[in-house]
Amino acid sequence: MVSWERMRVFDAVARLGSVRAAAEALHVTGPAVSQHLRRLEREVGCALVERDGRGIRLTHAGRVLAASANRMAETAAQADADLAAISGLVAGPLRVGAVASALRSLLPQTLLALTDAHPRLEPEVQDGEASDLLPDLEAGWLDAVVMESWTHAPARVPPGVLTHPLVRENALLAVHDRHPLAHLTEVPLNSLHGLVWASCPAGSDTHQALVELLRRQAVTDVQVRYCVADYSTQLQLVAAGLTAALVPRMAVPAHHPGVRLIPCRPAVTRTICVATAPRSQTPAVQAFIAGMARAAHGMGPGVPGPAEQG
Missing domain, CATH: 3.40.190.290 (D-Maltodextrin-Binding Protein; domain 2)
Structure with a gap:
């Protein structure tokens, strides 16, 4: 079963196109993002990204998983919004x-x-x-x-x-x-x-x-x-x-x-x-x-x- 935290990191990498940009958006270090990617690849059993110049490129499996990661991010954001609306805080x-x-x-x-x-x-x-x-x-x-x-x-x-x-x-x-x-x-x-x-x-x-x-x-x-x-x-x-x-x-x-x-x-x-x-x-x-x-x-x-x- 894939980790939500690693999927959240992968969503940022897929959307922004580089480990560095994802790290800046998530307020973490580049090595931390790279570690999440390696662990996620071990969990799913295949490569998700490959180097492309100074950035990275998604593999076919990466593109498939990126769509799921984006949907998970949207669901999490909606859950936060729903809870905040209930509390009115x-x-x-x-x-x-x-x-x-x-x-x-x-x-x-x-x-x-x-x-x-x-x-x-x-x-x-x-x-x-x-x-x-x-x-x-x-x-x-x-x-x-x-x-x-x-x-x-x-x-x-x-x-x-x-x-x-x-x-x-x-x-x-x-x-x-x-x-x-x-x-x-x-x-x-x-x-x-x-x-x-x-x-x-x-x-x-x-x-x-x-x-x-x-x-x-x-x-x-x-x-x-x-x-x-x-x-x-x-x-x-x-x-x-x-x-x-x-x-x-x-x-x-x-x-x-x-x-x-x-x-x-x-x-x-x-x-x-x-x-x-x-x-x-x-x-x-x-x-x-x-x-x-x-x-x-x-x-x-x-x-x-x-x-x-x-």
């Missing part, structure tokens, strides 16, 4: 993934308030892009994902995932205060030819949104030379006169010397929302959504609304 692990700007501006005050009100709650946070975090939500490794969705490039949400809108805000064009565009009170997007841009790393949702936005405005010479995930660093590059950036209002610090912020025409907006899986509607998750909504409301105009299915 806001306690235990709360595993949250978040985009960096929301993590910096909304998460600290939310989690501080929640842990003050519910001392038995144990939040865990990791940052990343929605495209990387949502698969972990579906697999049951995260309970909630704080993500962004741009009007011109909506986030792709897997079927069945619920989204809870928190706040909608405008993005602003950031240029050096002596830039030729700095005198404008509003900038037409179709006039932004020939600029050098700072944006989040290539492949990220925000990077893709910037390129898509400008191409829709017939701006084809999009030169993203500074790939930096942190908006504050992007603004420092703008203040140095090196680049322009498109920055959500929430990410703008109170003082930004050397930077001129200009509204765009048409307006560019993003929505911050919390994504949850149907099976993760525990009291802890519900308290987290409510706390995030309060934090977002305190930062400016919000757009609370019912949960939407992807």
